[in-house]
Amino acid sequence: MREPHIFADNPLNRGEVERRDEEWINVQAVDARSKFLPFRNLNVLLTDDVPPELGWVRTQQIQPLPPDAEWIFLGLLDDVAHFAVDLSRSESDADRVQDATGWHFEDCRTAGESMSGPNTGMLSQARAQLDWNLRHGFCSICGHATNKGRGGQVRQCPGCNASHFPRTDPVIITVVVDVARDRCLLGQSRGRLARLRTYSALAGFMDQGECIEEAVAREVMEEAGIRVKNVRYHSSQPWPFPSSLMIGCIAEADTTDINMDDVEMTDVKWFDRAEVLKALDGESDQLTVPGRIAIAHHLIKSWANGEEF
């Protein structure tokens, strides 16, 4: 089995049964053994260790919570309840936690780059779920203010009785391979990749009523004008910016002439295996590929190393 991606490998037991009991959650929230992970503007508290750890604080360091602070139950680890709490609406409380611990708030993507394994899995759940709760304070059906339920896994509308559940948006990401000429197709979309002059696997949000294979074929046709066949699943990665699930695939090119969508993309190109291997080692002056935080890196590497899957 391959190593889990960054933002996966969450060790928490999400407490699916326990979290249905609101009273139990409220007791855990004031239990001295419980741990809280503070956020400020979706930046997470990190320790000053090298590499840093998640800045879990104890109940007595955070309770009583500011009345307008959103907090959610993440799950249990060794029978200890773990929570995430947003302190953005209370700058003084965010400052107080930062001063008392001597730690700092960090952008979650940067945090993901500097930490490994289980820490990033917990971070991914905390950021995505906290963000969803913060953005769903009102019912999309009747407009009434919603209440948090099951520790943040549902929001209930007292106005029309609707239940709203957290969303995950599937995104396909694929390396397209030209088997006959031993090369792969990578693209540079406008925005971040173009700014960093980086080429990546082609990616795009899945549409409703679409299977993974169809989404891969559609996105590659839209962005590069290339027809694909034999779409194979590789692996997946939670991507909490804000709530994506990256579905990594490798597909074979059925046609090879590029007809790029120049609204979304600044460039799409074929790269041969030798160049890609150099780029993965950071030694190519022709090609820069995403770093190991991204599933794109691992898809490209998997093809370049001739991995079977």
Ligand SMILES: NC(=O)C1=CN([C@@H]2O[C@H](COP(=O)(O)OP(=O)(O)OC[C@H]3O[C@@H](n4cnc5c(N)ncnc54)[C@H](O)[C@@H]3O)[C@@H](O)[C@H]2O)C=CC1
């Ligand atoms: N972990 C990784 O290796 C990679 C992750 N990604 C992520 O995948 C996602 C999609 O990538 P791109 O298409 O390049 O992103 P993008 O952010 O450029 O989005 C493309 C377009 O999709 C639309 N859109 C935004 N949110 C949507 C949603 N929830 N559902 C449907 N459509 C939506 C918008 O019109 C946007 O302009 C982004 O969140 C990006 O950060 C992309 C490439 C690599």
